[in-house]
Amino acid sequence: MAKIERKSIAEIRKEEIILAFINVVAEKGFSKATTREIAKAADCSLGMLHHYFKNKDQMIRESMDYTIAAYKIDFDKMISDYDTAEDQLKAFINSLIELDAFNIAWAKIFHEFRASTKIDPENIIVILKYHDQDKAFIGNIIKRGIESGEFKDNIQESTIDMILGSAYGILSLWFIDQNTVSLKEMGKQHSEMVINFLRR
Amino acid sequence: MAKIERKSIAEIRKEEIILAFINVVAEKGFSKATTREIAKAADCSLGMLHHYFKNKDQMIRESMDYTIAAYKIDFDKMISDYDTAEDQLKAFINSLIELDAFNIAWAKIFHEFRASTKIDPENIIVILKYHDQDKAFIGNIIKRGIESGEFKDNIQESTIDMILGSAYGILSLWFIDQNTVSLKEMGKQHSEMVINFLRR
Amino acid sequence: MAKIERKSIAEIRKEEIILAFINVVAEKGFSKATTREIAKAADCSLGMLHHYFKNKDQMIRESMDYTIAAYKIDFDKMISDYDTAEDQLKAFINSLIELDAFNIAWAKIFHEFRASTKIDPENIIVILKYHDQDKAFIGNIIKRGIESGEFKDNIQESTIDMILGSAYGILSLWFIDQNTVSLKEMGKQHSEMVINFLRR
Amino acid sequence: MAKIERKSIAEIRKEEIILAFINVVAEKGFSKATTREIAKAADCSLGMLHHYFKNKDQMIRESMDYTIAAYKIDFDKMISDYDTAEDQLKAFINSLIELDAFNIAWAKIFHEFRASTKIDPENIIVILKYHDQDKAFIGNIIKRGIESGEFKDNIQESTIDMILGSAYGILSLWFIDQNTVSLKEMGKQHSEMVINFLRR
DNA sequence: TATGAATGAGACTTCATTCAT
DNA sequence: GATGAATGAAGTCTCATTCAT
Structure with missing residues (x-):
């Protein structure tokens, strides 16, 4: 992922979500890392999460x-x-x-x-x-x-x-x-x- | 474990449930240790769990x-x-x-x-x-x-x-x-x- | 009930339970008046309650x-x-x-x-x-x-x-x-x- | 009730649920106003209720x-x-x-x-x-x-x-x-x- | 592409009632 | 007669996931 110099929008979005997830887990723990919370942290919708990640x-x-x-x-x-x-x-x-x-x-x-x-x-x-x-x-x-x-x-x-x-x-x-x-x-x-x- | 010589039924049941809980956690992990699963492992009803434990x-x-x-x-x-x-x-x-x-x-x-x-x-x-x-x-x-x-x-x-x-x-x-x-x-x-x- | 001078044990028990019920309701409200709470207040078992009252x-x-x-x-x-x-x-x-x-x-x-x-x-x-x-x-x-x-x-x-x-x-x-x-x-x-x- | 001219869907749904709740309470009393019953009256799922109301x-x-x-x-x-x-x-x-x-x-x-x-x-x-x-x-x-x-x-x-x-x-x-x-x-x-x- | 309303399975919990002892 | 362990239905609530718009 980090190897590719030019990132597509999709990759950028995925990265944003991943970073949001990491932050939520780090701050509030795994059990609080609900999809809602992650979407909120990534400033995107719930639908986006499942658009980029199967589950x-x-x-x-x-x-x-x-x-x-x-x-x-x-x-x-x-x-x-x-x-x-x-x-x-x-x-x-x-x-x-x-x-x-x-x-x-x-x-x-x-x-x-x-x-x-x-x-x-x-x-x-x-x-x-x-x-x-x-x-x-x-x-x-x-x-x-x-x-x-x-x-x-x-x-x-x-x-x-x-x-x-x-x-x-x-x-x-x-x-x-x-x-x-x-x-x-x-x-x-x-x-x-x-x-x-x-x-x- | 062997401290009390004569145990009441309540103590025995509590111990059974505790052992069931320990086994479920050990076998399937914490997140799978639902009350339902524990009750099943302890071979008792869901209500039983709350009869012996507040929550x-x-x-x-x-x-x-x-x-x-x-x-x-x-x-x-x-x-x-x-x-x-x-x-x-x-x-x-x-x-x-x-x-x-x-x-x-x-x-x-x-x-x-x-x-x-x-x-x-x-x-x-x-x-x-x-x-x-x-x-x-x-x-x-x-x-x-x-x-x-x-x-x-x-x-x-x-x-x-x-x-x-x-x-x-x-x-x-x-x-x-x-x-x-x-x-x-x-x-x-x-x-x-x-x-x-x-x-x- | 109060008309009969000589009360049977059963009547005494019922009266005890009734008074316990009244006290629980008065103190804690209707919603807290569970059968357990009433039995506790009447200092009798749960079984007793249903022995004297159908439900x-x-x-x-x-x-x-x-x-x-x-x-x-x-x-x-x-x-x-x-x-x-x-x-x-x-x-x-x-x-x-x-x-x-x-x-x-x-x-x-x-x-x-x-x-x-x-x-x-x-x-x-x-x-x-x-x-x-x-x-x-x-x-x-x-x-x-x-x-x-x-x-x-x-x-x-x-x-x-x-x-x-x-x-x-x-x-x-x-x-x-x-x-x-x-x-x-x-x-x-x-x-x-x-x-x-x-x-x- | 008629204060807001243009209502969002969320407001409409909340109002629907509130009206359903009021009707259930009026018809069947407070104790029958379970979340299930309210959801039924509002013609929505149980989860819906908690989507719009914290509890x-x-x-x-x-x-x-x-x-x-x-x-x-x-x-x-x-x-x-x-x-x-x-x-x-x-x-x-x-x-x-x-x-x-x-x-x-x-x-x-x-x-x-x-x-x-x-x-x-x-x-x-x-x-x-x-x-x-x-x-x-x-x-x-x-x-x-x-x-x-x-x-x-x-x-x-x-x-x-x-x-x-x-x-x-x-x-x-x-x-x-x-x-x-x-x-x-x-x-x-x-x-x-x-x-x-x-x-x- | 993007949204978030909507769903439904399943979690924990409470409680009247039953029944073996 | 008396107990309280045991039950199970029903209640509130959470959350990953789906889908119409």
């Missing part, structure tokens, strides 16, 4: 796809600022955790979505695609770290899953309990712990 | 309380089998991860519940109570570990949050992607990583 | 009958204190209006009942019986007033209806708007107005 | 407001036909009482509504607004009567309440007992009684 599930899926695509770019850009695998990994984990306004929306939508109780097989595929992207990212950093000698060389595939899951988890914990828990502190320690674990 | 929210909360109470016992029992803080912590993390049939239902209901977007302030209190229980548990183990000299003595409060969050996270990851990801492997590495981080 | 409607009817019978006595007693028709009529209207704690319950139950939206033909019969009692009462006073020369002699049957209706009305007005409206003042003026109208 | 209570309130607004016009028109305060007051009381088919629905809905035990504070406000309108109306007539010398000059505020309450009351009596009681006769005598009371 709500399809809209959800495309919203996920859109978000994944949008973030792929950011990640790649981010990595270029750091030299060592250690710093790159830290930066990645921090990117999950040092949330600015936009990141919060992004993180929350994934949190809500992953947690969504309406997950049907089709939707799960999209989530897994997102996971795969993050895994590939971590995987690449680790690979480079092994090659450069920063990390130990017996790191398993499942370690990536573990790192990713644990990072998601501290984020989820914070979403539920923002009063007691410090995301920044947790993030800092998590990075340290992970690096500690990977280092030779 | 669905109260039923949810009591189900959470029930589960929390049930697991408190298991945790306490579990700890007594191990001597070192390290082993105790490993055992605790494993208890989150080496899921048997009952544990899966338990873990999933918490996962779904934590994730539920319909969470109202009352419900969050219940979740936080559960978090607090887990935090206190980890905190005690760490305290003993520091006292015995197993763990370094500059461990912060937020470390507990981080450990708990990361443990929840790998579980959540597995719930979404049970095919690709090995819970056992992740758990093993997570334990190792955490212990590594705490050790002097 | 709720029958219970309502018998409660009305009970109240009518109970009040017949009070009215007759009241009249004996006054000599002139004018004073008797004033006293009657005041009895509707100078409400003590018990009268409020009584008045409110009739107000609620007359106003009840569930009026079926059977229930209306009971209300009309109550109206007839009041009409007969007013009629007798007027008759004596005509005979004694206090009142003009061309008073029609419908005048009685009009007096009764207007008295009910100011009571109903007060039930709705107790803050702005003075029942005492209205009652005083109403009496005066009626007497004025009847006097030769 | 049933709002529908009730708007129906009251509608009726109040509709009648305000009639009252103002009516007054212009009479010169003396006496005739105006008689005309007003008659307007409550000489019921044609439409008036019956109107009067009954007020009777039912005033009587409704489900009255919440919001609803009471609407009723009191209606009462205030009638009180202001009577008050103005009386004021003119005093100024013109027709009425005595020591008439109190509470007299208005009393007149209004008594007028409502004879109407309520008739609603319950339409067979025995003559509304016309009662109304005639009530007017006479009231005028008698106010005259110098």
Whole structure:
């Protein structure tokens, strides 16, 4: 979607609706993201929604796809600022955790979505695609770290899953309990712990 | 669960309904856990549910309380089998991860519940109570570990949050992607990583 | 019911339930007078209610009958204190209006009942019986007033209806708007107005 | 009712539903005025009702407001036909009482509504607004009567309440007992009684 | 293309009534 | 006689989806 330079009106409309959906989910949560609310946020009619999306599930899926695509770019850009695998990994984990306004929306939508109780097989595929992207990212950093000698060389595939899951988890914990828990502190320690674990 | 020796019929019925609710949530997810479905699972009428529970929210909360109470016992029992803080912590993390049939239902209901977007302030209190229980548990183990000299003595409060969050996270990851990801492997590495981080 | 000196247990139970019903209606209004609430107020089981009363409607009817019978006595007693028709009529209207704690319950139950939206033909019969009692009462006073020369002699049957209706009305007005409206003042003026109208 | 020249479809539909509600209440009483029944009377779906009204209570309130607004016009028109305060007051009381088919629905809905035990504070406000309108109306007539010398000059505020309450009351009596009681006769005598009371 | 009125399935909840114990 | 667990019909309300305009 983001690859095509010249967008048709239809694509623009779809994008508007998708952004509206993301905003509603981020602000009010998944359960409040009714078609009415989304249409209102997108400043369009209910009929428009169904004109561009077969049904709500399809809209959800495309919203996920859109978000994944949008973030792929950011990640790649981010990595270029750091030299060592250690710093790159830290930066990645921090990117999950040092949330600015936009990141919060992004993180929350994934949190809500992953947690969504309406997950049907089709939707799960999209989530897994997102996971795969993050895994590939971590995987690449680790690979480079092994090659450069920063990390130990017996790191398993499942370690990536573990790192990713644990990072998601501290984020989820914070979403539920923002009063007691410090995301920044947790993030800092998590990075340290992970690096500690990977280092030779 | 086994606290009260002689249970009244009302208590038995409530327990039946709670177990039915837990099973429905575990099997079909939160959004499918309609009152109708729960009544069906509990093999009773719709009216019955409201005979024992003021409304669905109260039923949810009591189900959470029930589960929390049930697991408190298991945790306490579990700890007594191990001597070192390290082993105790490993055992605790494993208890989150080496899921048997009952544990899966338990873990999933918490996962779904934590994730539920319909969470109202009352419900969050219940979740936080559960978090607090887990935090206190980890905190005690760490305290003993520091006292015995197993763990370094500059461990912060937020470390507990981080450990708990990361443990929840790998579980959540597995719930979404049970095919690709090995819970056992992740758990093993997570334990190792955490212990590594705490050790002097 | 009140005529029989020695009451059976069944009659006592019925009376208890009826009084409970009256109290619930008076305190919480007709719509809150559920069978559960009544059983609770009567300190008996739900089953008891239906053991003594075929259904709720029958219970309502018998409660009305009970109240009518109970009040017949009070009215007759009241009249004996006054000599002139004018004073008797004033006293009657005041009895509707100078409400003590018990009268409020009584008045409110009739107000609620007359106003009840569930009026079926059977229930209306009971209300009309109550109206007839009041009409007969007013009629007798007027008759004596005509005979004694206090009142003009061309008073029609419908005048009685009009007096009764207007008295009910100011009571109903007060039930709705107790803050702005003075029942005492209205009652005083109403009496005066009626007497004025009847006097030769 | 005829205030707005060009009505939107939404306004027309709302009006249709309101009229359907009024008719159902008038014909079958408040308790039978279920959303299903109203939808049936308005020849629309259940969902439609909630498309135009947030909930049933709002529908009730708007129906009251509608009726109040509709009648305000009639009252103002009516007054212009009479010169003396006496005739105006008689005309007003008659307007409550000489019921044609439409008036019956109107009067009954007020009777039912005033009587409704489900009255919440919001609803009471609407009723009191209606009462205030009638009180202001009577008050103005009386004021003119005093100024013109027709009425005595020591008439109190509470007299208005009393007149209004008594007028409502004879109407309520008739609603319950339409067979025995003559509304016309009662109304005639009530007017006479009231005028008698106010005259110098 | 665009709208939003309209639908209907299904959610939660209440309550009079029944019936096994 | 007495209980209250259990029922099921009916009520209000929500929401994704459709369709005439």
